[in-house]
Amino acid sequence: MTFLQILINIIYTSCIVILLSYSFAISYYPVKFFNITFAAIISTGAYLTYLLFRQLNIILWIAIPIATFLSAFIGVLFNIFIYRPLNKKKASSLLMLLVSLGIYIILQNCISLLWGDEIRSLQIANVKIGHEIFGAFITNVQIITISVSLTLFMLTIYFLEYNKIGKCIRAVSTNKELASIQGINSERVILWTIGIGSCLAAVAGILVATENGLTPTMGFNLLLSGVIAMIIGGVGSNCGLIGGSILLASAQQLTAYYMDSKWVDAVAYLILIMFLIWRPLGISGKRLKKIEI
Amino acid sequence: MKRFNYQLEIITVIVTVMLLEGCHSFEKKNVQIGLIADLSGTMATYGKWVKEGAELAVAEINSNSTQKIDLSFEDSKSDPKSALSALEKLYNINKIRMIVAGNSSSCVMAMAPVVNDKKILLFSTLASSPNITNAGEYVFRNRISGTFESQSMAIEASKLGMKSIAILATNNDAGIPYIKAFTDKFKEQKGEIVASILINPGQSDFRSYALLIKTLRPEAVFLVTTVDQAVNFINQSITIGFTPKWLGISSLKTDQFITNGGKNVEGAIITNEGIDQNGKRYIEFSSKYFKKFGENPTIYAVNGYDAIHLLYESYIRTNNIEMVKYELLRNSFSGAAGIIKFDENGDVVKDLELLKVEGGKFISIK
Amino acid sequence: MEYLLHLLILITIYIMLAQSLSLIAGFAGMISLAHAGFFGIGAYTTAILSVNYHFPFLITLPVGMVICGIIAILISTIAIRTVDDYFIICTIGIQIVIFSIMNNWMSLTNGPLGISGIQPINIFGLNLSNKLPFLLLSIIFTLAIYMFLRFIIKSGFGRVLKAISEDEIYTQSIGKNVYLSKVTAFAISAMIAAIPGVLYAHYISYIDPTSFTVDESIFILSIVIIGGMRNLMGILIAAAFLVLLPEALRFIGLPNLIAANLRQIIYGIILIVVIFKSDTIGFTIVTKE
Structure with missing residues (x-):
């Protein structure tokens, strides 16, 4: 019963991490820099939903899509006005990272200004005991979260595989120069990836907020776990990404249950480091030139 | 240059x-x-x-x-x-x-x-x-000093007839001092501390901890955390059917605790610095x-x-x-x-x- | 102007940290986010030795450096097996483990309560409790580190490091020991990072783990990035810029209700504008075609 409950926790956490890491990964492949702005997009999505649903009393099922698209719009705007010119100047990826950190600081403080730093609640229903399955419990919100994240994940993969824009995205992610030779407008494709990524990130933020409430800084830790899952999975592989998320979630949840609570972080990260040393290229093990020494 | x-x-x-x-x-x-x-x-x-x-x-x-x-x-x-x-x-x-x-x-x-x-x-x-x-x-x-606050809480808790308590505290300068003072005093009162769990500042997923404490079956959980963490912990405990008595420190005396906790925080007991409310x-x-x-x-x-x-x-x-x-x-x-x-x-x-x-x-x- | 002296001392400390990081991040191409950890190890070594055993500065400094060096060698022999993004994640992990040890090993570090009452530096009877002499001392250390790093970079070892960051396989193929060079660079960098740690502990006289978090590592890396990954002079200016900017914003009169957040927003905007305006083309390390 305890084991089953831990299993449910792991599944729930990994679903959120999958969504987070995929939202980050989809725009990481073509631009190849750590876009910390996503941390702000995660909280923006949640706070916009809060604004529409709680403060303007719009029905939740309308509020969520509006909030999602608005956050995607913000993400795209930043891309057009800041990252694109920087990219033209051939700024290094680290410089871009620093700029995205600056944008994160700006957006996070804007949220603090507008809604304050205290926790806000976005509970859809009253918190009550979940459905019992063999002694373990699962709540409606958890079921919704798991199904929504998996559905979105599948949809995005389907989109990338079979849609024309999706194919362009994959082409640009693999090789920008080659894609341009084929006549693909890589700038526009990057905008698409930022848009899709921001949508997914905002949804992830909303899903987390319905369970844990909202704070302006909620996005940073969430993004970090997404990035780590992506890198552990091995850049450029969907299966690896799922594996990375499950590994990260299991490491967190299992150490939390079995270890002395104060060493949880240390042990969870040691497991990740050990894993990276065992498989230096992540789960998918996609080859990098440097390591083949 | x-x-x-x-x-x-x-x-x-x-x-x-x-x-x-x-x-x-x-x-x-x-x-x-x-x-x-x-x-x-x-x-x-x-x-x-x-x-x-x-x-x-x-x-x-x-x-x-x-x-x-x-x-x-x-x-x-x-x-x-x-x-x-x-x-x-x-x-x-x-x-x-x-x-x-x-x-x-x-x-x-x-x-x-x-x-x-x-x-x-x-x-x-x-x-x-x-x-x-x-x-x-x-x-x-x-x-007031955290030592004093947690000692008082320990005495009051045993007066309320509680025998076993689990502590959940933030792992920083605001949480650590409470644990030892509370544990010592509560043991003095012949009570038992079944677990003292340290959480990270900023953490919001406590499901594994809630589960762990649930299996130890304490009568009450003493929350030495920020408001948001306390509310999250209480909510996540309730979803797995764990409803002990909730104890807390005076940092929980906020409107947010009530508005975000709703019905679930009913009955929670917290210490409060001696403000003459009247x-x-x-x-x-x-x-x-x-x-x-x-x-x-x-x-x-x-x-x-x-x-x-x-x-x-x-x-x-x-x-x-x-x-x-x-x-x-x-x-x-x-x-x-x-x-x-x-x-x-x-x-x-x-x-x-x-x-x-x-x-x-x-x-x-x- | 005690306030200005205080800021100058902070600037010198960050210059030392950023320059030591530049050795591995800029020259050897290993972006590390564990630097605040080594900074902290230096600070904690001094704090523990001088508070509990009353060791003088001239002993705690080398001891702190040696401990940092040993830990760095132990860590790097493992961590260097990974490259690029994986190395960054690995160093974040190391940083979190080091922080966790500082925060939880109560009997040694006093955990989150920190160590207070670290005595001011005393060299040959000279008491450096005032800010001005302390600043002079830290400037001397900054200069020494600068000269030392320049020496390393100009030497054959420095050229090997540059070669590694350009092409590891090629460097290996011409008979250089890539692995050993990386470990050495990492250890030297960590040992240098211990020096500002020692100075910082004596200066603030109270340390606790929250000063040595991932955020601090990111801040040190930001200095290196803005200054230019391989530009020791640039790092000097960037450190001054990044330390002074938030302080200068204290002088802008803003409505009280929104002042704190607005200052942070202005900070973000200036950061972006400066990156935009300066023609730093930068140095691509993370991505390579």
Whole structure:
């Protein structure tokens, strides 16, 4: 019963991490820099939903899509006005990272200004005991979260595989120069990836907020776990990404249950480091030139 | 060096501005008080409460008396280095020698050596760490020590007939001091601590901990966390069918605890610094506060409000920082929190009371 | 102007940290986010030795450096097996483990309550409790580190490091020991990072784990990035810029209600504008075609 409950926790956490890491990964492949702005997009999505649903009393099922698209719009705007010119100047990826950190600081403080730093609640229903399955419990919100994240994940993969824009995205992610030779407008494709990524990130933020409430800084830790899952999975592989998320979630949840609570972080990260040393290229093990020494 | 032109220009401007400000002599007719609080960063909510309480006190004083007050704010960003820079700025540039601190104990501890060296009065309103007790003769505080608070809670818990308790505490200077004090006292009362769990500041997923504590079947869980973490823990425990009694510390006495916790926090028992809730000063203060900021005052707002009044009144009477120090040690004051007295270490002496959440309100129980 | 002196001391400390990081991040191409950890190890070594055993500065400094070096060698022999993004994640992990040890090993580090009462530096009877002499001392250390790093970079070892960051396989193929060079560079960098740690502990006289978090590592890396990954002079200016900017914003009069957040927003905007305006083309390390 305890084991089953831990299993449910792991599944729930990994679903959120999958969504987070995929939202980050989809725009990481073509631009190849750590876009910390996503941390702000995660909280923006949640706070916009809060604004529409709680403060303007719009029905939740309308509020969520509006909030999602608005956050995607913000993400795209930043891309057009800041990252694109920087990219033209051939700024290094680290410089871009620093700029995205600056944008994160700006957006996070804007949220603090507008809604304050205290926790806000976005509970859809009253918190009550979940459905019992063999002694373990699962709540409606958890079921919704798991199904929504998996559905979105599948949809995005389907989109990338079979849609024309999706194919362009994959082409640009693999090789920008080659894609341009084929006549693909890589700038526009990057905008698409930022848009899709921001949508997914905002949804992830909303899903987390319905369970844990909202704070302006909620996005940073969430993004970090997404990035780590992506890198552990091995850049450029969907299966690896799922594996990375499950590994990260299991490491967190299992150490939390079995270890002395104060060493949880240390042990969870040691497991990740050990894993990276065992498989230096992540789960998918996609080859990098440097390591083949 | 072409590529650094802009940075160099900005640095030059910054240094010039600082030098100019430093030479600029301030008009010192008014009483000068500084406020260094965590207004951004992880502790921002708490710093904001202190600031709001202080602002209310300043507005009151400036509208009622001829001798006015100048309050200068600095942000310590929840970071000891930043707190120290803010202190150096207030002391050297604004020439302020009375400072109210609304930040964590690590910030207060970083400022303490400078404060004692330069004979600046530092009045901490937020930090509960036992470290502060011995931080020096110029450091005062009107937040009670965490040791005292948790010992009282342990005694009260065993009076309520509880035999086994689990502790959930934040793994930082605001949580650690409570654990040992509570454990020792509760064991003295023949109680059993089944688990003491440390959580990270900023963490929000506690499902594994809730599960772990559930299997140990304690009668109650003592929450030494921020409001959001306490509410999240309670909610996540309830979803797996774990409903013990909830105990908490006075940081939970906020409107958010009630609004975000809803029905689930009904029956929770928390300690509260001995504020005389029926006192005239408190009722007056809390209605003013509610009108201005739209929420009931937290303990930190009360402390910030009282700190300004205390410093102002003592300074008006003596006109000398040294004398204010003795005044604080010697006299007792009446503030929004009731009668305020300090012991020889500059720690406040207050009673504790217990509050219970009933019908969406904090009700005092005895 | 005590306030300015205080800021100058902070600037020198960050210059030392950023320059030591530049050795591995800029020259050897290993972006590390564990630098605040080594900074902290240096600070904690001094704090523990001088508070508990009353060791003088001249002993705690080398001891701190040696301990940092040993830990760095132990860590790097493992961590260097990973490259690029994986190395960054690995160093974040190391940083979190080091922080966790500082925060939880109560009997040694006093955990989150920190260590207070670290005595000011005392060299040959000279008491450096005042800010001005302390600043002079830290400037001397900064200069020494600068000269030392320049020496390393100009030497054959420095050229090997540059070659590694350009092409590891090629460097290996011409008979250089890539692995050993990386470990050495990492250890030297960590040992240098211990020096500002020692100075910082004596200066603030109270340390606790929150000063040595991932955020601090990111800040140190930001200095290196803005200064230019391989530009030791640039790092000097960037450190001054990044330390002074938030302080300067304290002088801008803003409405109290929104001042704190607005200052942070302005900070973000200036950061972006400076990166935009300066023609730093930068140095691509993370991505390589």
